[in-house]
Amino acid sequence: MRKILIVGAGQSGLQLALGLQSRGYEVTLMSNRTADEIRSGRVMSTQCMFDTALQHERDLGLDFWESQAPRIEGLGVSVAGPDSGRVIDWVGKLDGYAQSVDQRVKMAGWMETFAQRGGQLVIHGAAVGDLDYFSRSYDLVLVAAGKGELVSMFGRDAARSPYSEPQRALAVAYVHGLGPRPEHPDFDAVRCNIVPGVGELFVMPTLTTGGRADILFWEGVPGGPLDAFQGVKDPAEHLSLTLELMEKFTPWEYARATKVELTDAGGTLAGRYAPTVRNPIGRLPGGGLVLGVADVVVANDPITGQGSNSASKCAAAYLAAIVERGEQPFDEEWMQGAFDRYWQTAQHVTKWTNAMLAPPPEHVLNLLGAAGQLQPIADRFANGFNDPSDFENFFFDPEKTNAYLASVAGG
C-alpha cells in the first residue's frame, strides 16, 4: 500500500491521516507534541465549525464529541453605537447547527485513535532537513503544520495575499459562568459584536477539557484600544483586561460576564498573524516535492471563523484527490491539481474574510441593518458562514446587494 507522511497533527493533518488510514494507506503522522501535551497545554483557537465541515468529520466517523458539544443554532451580529448601546442587533438561524470542540480535546483524542488503529505516530518537530531525508521513503509528503516555521518552504502568493501585515490583534479567554443571553435564552448562538473602527468581540459556547464553557474572543485593530494584550503573561490579568474592554465597548455582553472565571490555566491565548496565501508546492533542498495543507497554504484571519472549516474542507479535497490517483505518482501536476480543487472553496473564504477586515462599505452596512428588519436576510447571512461562496451573490457588489434587498423587501 502507498506510504504517506503527514507533518502536523491539527485539524487538517489528523482528519487526513485518519481518513487515509481507514482506506488502507500506510500513514506516518509527525507531531511536535504528544496527545497529553496538547490536552494539558494552551488553547489554540475558538474552532467554531459549521455544518459542511462537520459533515466531513461525520463522513469519516470522527464526530466523537457531537452529542456533548453545545449546538450553535444561530449566528448573531451586534454593532455598537456611540452611546454604549447597539445600533444593529439580530440573530440569523443556521440551517444546520455549528459546534466548537476545543482543539485540545479533539486533536488529543484523534491522535490517540490514530495510534490505536495502528498508525505510526512520531513525536518530533520536523525541520526541512528531516523532510528531505524522509521524502525519499514516502510516496507523498504533506505539510499540515499550521502557521509554524515550515511555511517558509512555501512562497507567498502576493496576488492572492492583499495584506502583508496582521490586520487584527487576537485575544481569547475560555470561561465558565457566563450568564444566558437575554435576547434568546432558548438556543445557543455565536455572536459577533462589531465596535466600528476598534474591532470585534466574538462570544460562543464550546466543549473544553472541563465540559461546556464559553469563549470571549477580542479581535482588535492593531494599535487601537483592543490591542492591549501583548506582554500580558498572567491568565488572570488577561481575563480582567478582556472584561474591562467588554465593559467599555460591549456593555450588553459584559452584563452577562460579571461572574465568569477562566476554565483553566491554559484557557487564554494572544497573538497576531498576517493573512497569507502561499504556493502549494514546497521544493526540498534535495529536489523532492511536498504539498502544503490548510493553514500552511491558506491562512485567513479568524474574523470569519473559517480556518478549521477550511482545514476540514482541504483534508476532504486532498483525501479524494489521493484516492482517485490510485497507483499513479504524486507528481507536481497532481499536487497543483489537488490544491486547485481545494482553492475552489478556499478562494471564497479568502475573498470574504479579507473584505470583512476592511471598514464596511455603505451597501454592506445597509445589508447588516436590513437583516435586523427582515429575518430572511439575517438567516442568509448566517448561513454564509457555512458556505461563503454564497456571499458572491449578495455581499461584494453594491448592485447585487441592492437587488437582493429589494427582492426580499418586495417579497
Ligand SMILES: Cc1cc2nc3c(=O)[nH]c(=O)nc-3n(C[C@H](O)[C@H](O)[C@H](O)COP(=O)(O)OP(=O)(O)OC[C@H]3O[C@@H](n4cnc5c(N)ncnc54)[C@H](O)[C@@H]3O)c2cc1C
Ligand atoms: C484565535 C483564533 C481563533 C480561531 N477561531 C476559529 C473559528 O472559530 N473557526 C474556525 O474555523 N477557525 C478558527 N481559527 C483558525 C483555525 O484554528 C485554524 O485555521 C486551523 O486550526 C488550521 O488547521 P491546520 O490543520 O492547518 O493547522 P493547526 O491546527 O495549526 O495544526 C498544525 C499542527 O502542526 C503542529 N506543528 C507545527 N510545526 C510542526 C513541525 N515542524 N513538526 C511537527 N508538527 C508541527 C502544530 O503543533 C499543530 O499541532 C482560529 C484561529 C485563531 C488563532
